[in-house]
Amino acid sequence: MLIITLAYEQEAVKVISSIIGIAFDCPNANELADFYVKLSGWEKEISGDEFAAIRTPQGILLVFQTVENYLPPAWPWRDDAQQQMAHIDFKIDNLAEAEEHAIKCGARKAEVQYYDTSTVMLDPAGHPFCLSTLQQ
Numbered sequence: 001m002l003i004i005t006l007a008y009e010q011e012a013v014k015v016i017s018s019i020i021g022i023a024f025d026c027p028n029a030n031e032l033a034d035f036y037v038k039l040s041g042w043e044k045e046i047s048g049d050e051f052a053a054i055r056t057p058q059g060i061l062l063v064f065q066t067v068e069n070y071l072p073p074a075w076p077w078r079d080d081a082q083q084q085m086a087h088i089d090f091k092i093d094n095l096a097e098a099e100e101h102a103i104k105c106g107a108r109k110a111e112v113q114y115y116d117t118s119t120v121m122l123d124p125a126g127h128p129f130c131l132s133t134l135q136q
Contacts, residue, residue, distance in 0.1 A: 021053065021061035022086065026125040029064040035124050036062060038105040040090070062088070072126020076112045088129045095119060098131040 026032040033052035037044050045061065046053035053063040074081035092098040095118070099109060102121050110120040110128060118132035 019060055021063045023063040023065055024086070024125075024127060025067040025070055026064050026127070027066065027070040028125075029066040032064040032123065032125050033062075035106050036064075039102055039107070070125070072122075073128065075110050075120065075122065075128045084128055087127060089118075089132050090129065092131045092133060095131060095133055102131065 024032070029050060029052040030047055033044050033047070033054055036042070036054055040054065040056075042054045042056060044052060045055050046063070050066050051063060053061045055061050071082040073084035075084065077083060090098075099119050099121070103109065106124045107121040107129075110122055113120055117134050118130045120128050120130055122128055
């Protein structure tokens with residue numbers, strides 16, 4: 001029996017310099033971008049039927065892409081349902097105020113919550129996102 005072990009002890013090569021965007025599938029890109037504009041106060045930078053995007057103050061694009069037959073993720077996770085692939089953690093100062101604002105924008109509070117320092121909300125397309133008083 002021949003066993004080959006490959007060792008990569010070379011110095012790490014920096015290929016990626018930063019994140020320029022994070023994309024979220026949804027049933028309607030413009031509608032979901034508009035929700036996040038209302039929620040965050042950031043401006044929509046790209047608007048279209050297939051793709052829409054807003055830019056964070058740190059320069060990262062949150063891109064929303066229309067997907068035919070979109071299935072929202074289940075929260076909390078279940079083996080028999082679509083799994084979430086990503087979620088956004090928003091830093092906030094006042095949890096109750098942020099929850100109220102998110103609901104007015106069209107979000108709904110998830111039935112299951114795990115922490116008293118953050119609240120899991122669901123956007124209109126069903127993506128979970130967190131409002132958190134903790135600095136990551």
